[in-house]
Amino acid sequence: VSTTVLCGGVGAARFLRGLIEVVGQSTVTAVVNVGDDTVLHGLHVSPDLDTVTYTLADAIDPERGWGLAHESWHAMEVLARYGNPTWFNLGDRDLATHIVRTERLRAGAPLSSVTDHIARSWGLSLRLLPVTDDPLRTMVTIDDADTGPREIEFQEYFVGRRHDVPVTAVRFDGAEATTPAPGVAEAIGAAATVVIAPSNPVVSIGPLLAVPGVREAVTARRDHAVAVSPIVAGAALKGPADRMLRELGHEVSVVGIARLYAPLAATLVIDTADAHRAGEVEAEGMACVVADTVMRDVDRAAGVAEVVLEHG
Amino acid sequence: VSTTVLCGGVGAARFLRGLIEVVGQSTVTAVVNVGDDTVLHGLHVSPDLDTVTYTLADAIDPERGWGLAHESWHAMEVLARYGNPTWFNLGDRDLATHIVRTERLRAGAPLSSVTDHIARSWGLSLRLLPVTDDPLRTMVTIDDADTGPREIEFQEYFVGRRHDVPVTAVRFDGAEATTPAPGVAEAIGAAATVVIAPSNPVVSIGPLLAVPGVREAVTARRDHAVAVSPIVAGAALKGPADRMLRELGHEVSVVGIARLYAPLAATLVIDTADAHRAGEVEAEGMACVVADTVMRDVDRAAGVAEVVLEHG
Numbered sequence: 292v293s294t295t296v297l298c299g300g301v302g303a304a305r306f307l308r309g310l311i312e313v314v315g316q317s318t319v320t321a322v323v324n325v326g327d328d329t330v331l332h333g334l335h336v337s338p339d340l341d342t343v344t345y346t347l348a349d350a351i352d353p354e355r356g357w358g359l360a361h362e363s364w365h366a367m368e369v370l371a372r373y374g375n376p377t378w379f380n381l382g383d384r385d386l387a388t389h390i391v392r393t394e395r396l397r398a399g400a401p402l403s404s405v406t407d408h409i410a411r412s413w414g415l416s417l418r419l420l421p422v423t424d425d426p427l428r429t430m431v432t433i434d435d436a437d438t439g440p441r442e443i444e445f446q447e448y449f450v451g452r453r454h455d456v457p458v459t460a461v462r463f464d465g466a467e468a469t470t471p472a473p474g475v476a477e478a479i480g481a482a483a484t485v486v487i488a489p490s491n492p493v494v495s496i497g498p499l500l501a502v503p504g505v506r507e508a509v510t511a512r513r514d515h516a517v518a519v520s521p522i523v524a525g526a527a528l529k530g531p532a533d534r535m536l537r538e539l540g541h542e543v544s545v546v547g548i549a550r551l552y553a554p555l556a557a558t559l560v561i562d563t564a565d566a567h568r569a570g571e572v573e574a575e576g577m578a579c580v581v582a583d584t585v586m587r588d589v590d591r592a593a594g595v596a597e598v599v600l601e602h603g
Numbered sequence: 604v605s606t607t608v609l610c611g612g613v614g615a616a617r618f619l620r621g622l623i624e625v626v627g628q629s630t631v632t633a634v635v636n637v638g639d640d641t642v643l644h645g646l647h648v649s650p651d652l653d654t655v656t657y658t659l660a661d662a663i664d665p666e667r668g669w670g671l672a673h674e675s676w677h678a679m680e681v682l683a684r685y686g687n688p689t690w691f692n693l694g695d696r697d698l699a700t701h702i703v704r705t706e707r708l709r710a711g712a713p714l715s716s717v718t719d720h721i722a723r724s725w726g727l728s729l730r731l732l733p734v735t736d737d738p739l740r741t742m743v744t745i746d747d748a749d750t751g752p753r754e755i756e757f758q759e760y761f762v763g764r765r766h767d768v769p770v771t772a773v774r775f776d777g778a779e780a781t782t783p784a785p786g787v788a789e790a791i792g793a794a795a796t797v798v799i800a801p802s803n804p805v806v807s808i809g810p811l812l813a814v815p816g817v818r819e820a821v822t823a824r825r826d827h828a829v830a831v832s833p834i835v836a837g838a839a840l841k842g843p844a845d846r847m848l849r850e851l852g853h854e855v856s857v858v859g860i861a862r863l864y865a866p867l868a869a870t871l872v873i874d875t876a877d878a879h880r881a882g883e884v885e886a887e888g889m890a891c892v893v894a895d896t897v898m899r900d901v902d903r904a905a906g907v908a909e910v911v912l913e914h915g
Contacts, residue, residue: 332702332703332706333702333705333706333709333710334702334706359681362677363675363677363695365674365675365677365694365695365696366678366695366696366698366699366702367699368696368699369671369696369697369699369700370699370702370703372699372724372725373699373700373703373720373721373724374724375699375703375706382677383675383677383678383695383698384677384678384680384681385681386678386695386698386702387678387679387680387681387682387684387685387687388681388685390644390645390646390678390682390698390702391644391682391685391687393645394644394645394646394687397645398645408685409685412684412685412686413684
């Protein structure tokens with residue numbers, strides 16, 4: 292009985308941590324967003340893949356929610372001396388991951404095989420797949436107070452501007468030319484349960500669905516697909532999902548999420564705080580399950596996973 | 604009145620440190636060996652250039668004699684986790700230099716302009732030139748006790764084998780196809796004094812002379828060229844120069860050095876410990892100057908520089 296999870300970063304990583312507490316790693320496939328990937332100092336950085344890896348390896352920094360615990364920042368000081376950009380902090384230990392990824396990509400290895408090597412090196416046995424081995428970049432059009440509308444890379448919006456600027460459009464550059472990484476379509480097709488993790492629907496799940504074939508593969512499994520709402524009581528627990536949904540014209544609620552996911556998944560898991568809107572979710576065409584979805588710790592995350600598996 | 608110094612790593616860096624104490628940085632050009640360069644973890648490492656830069660910036664680790672002071676080694680731990688080679692230690696701060704060098708080389712910048720950027724970033728104003736922008740690799744044939752003779756990269760011999768294995772040949776791979784980096788031939792041609800630093804004649808100065816045009820440029824300035832012997836009392840102060848000279852059939856003494864450098868420089872500076880062999884040096888066709896050449900500190904290095912400048 293296998294589970295395939297469509298993943299962004301932090302929310303998905305926490306869900307996966309709970310899921311493997313329940314079913315172990317060997318039957319789990321994580322299909323992860325690469326639209327956030329960027330090149331810094333000539334190094335290929337894959338924030339969502341690394342967040343999932345470090346979280347499942349219990350190596351993530353629990354305070355920051357990204358990067359490695361017990362991290363130091365010495366290389367960054369010297370990069371600053373050389374005039375390199377400093378708006379995206381990279382720790383010394385974390386840099387090793389980007390160095391190895393870049394070394395292997397340059398030697399011709401696809402991102403999926405590099406990702407597998409990194410995951411195994413951290414002792415993971417689940418299958419961790421980038422959604423595609425091809426270049427796909429999430430581009431965000433911001434309404435800059437000074438310069439007017441302009442399109443920037445996701446990380447420049449998310450980290451550089453601390454996602455504190457209005458967004459008028461999101462585009463997945465290069466998506467139409469990508470194909471799913473080896474195993475992605477099969478993992479979605481063969482899973483007992485397909486899960487849409489509680490990640491940002493626009494910039495975390497959106498890029499996955501923009502890879503030709505992935506939306507179709509999920510839709511074909513709609514009856515066994517379960518989404519977990521990333522919106523609780525009208526707000527995102529983390530990150531700019533709420534603000535971004537609003538700015539792009541979506542309702543910021545479990546009903547808004549249901550409208551986005553109804554074509555893809557038969558079931559939506561919503562938080563008890565939103566129980567009073569279960570009827571409206573069902574009116575959008577999804578079965579609605581109410582549960583405690585705020586994953587404060589591994590036990591709570593395992594609880595969410597159990598609810599999801601029950602309804603897949 | 605300008606000075607051009609042909610340089611390897613540690614010995615040359617100490618001499619330069621003394622020289623700039625005497626004449627300042629602005630009139631000094633250092634032409635540095637790149638035969639030791641190597642690629643580690645996909646990053647371009649230039650040990651001799653970095654030793655010179657870090658030493659002149661007073662940032663070198665004084666105990667180790669290479670790399671940066673107050674260094675940490677956290678990235679290396681994670682590189683080891685990924686199965687990357689660990690025989691060549693790279694500190695976290697030092698890694699930033701290799702990352703920036705690699706980034707700029709990949710973007711198409713020549714090594715000389717990258718080196719200039721790195722030197723300026725450390726506040727240096729002397730001219731620091733790699734001898735060539737083209738690939739040149741020092742290859743060492745070792746007589747391996749287990750496998751018999753085989754040719755390996757210099758760093759594999761120097762660091763990987765701790766230069767503790769017999770050498771039967773040295774070759775400068777690619778040298779015939781290189782040209783001197785911009786400014787190298789001019790700096791040798793125009794200098795009031797050309798100095799051959801107290802570096803390993805075979806693997807530090809040798810690669811410089813293997814770049815077509817450099818030997819000729821130095822020879823043309825022989826009357827104003829001064830070499831400082833890297834051999835004192837029949838031994839190298841640091842590194843494998845003595846052992847390597849012996850294994851390659853040279854006499855390990857100031858007389859052996861005179862035989863190697865007589866075609867290039869009119870004058871050899873030898874240590875007081877070797878004063879009794881001054882006549883033999885002169886018999887090889889070089890003027891011989893006796894001085895205290897052991898550069899224990901900056902003052903002593905400045906003293907050596909003063910002697911050199913007097914005789915250039």
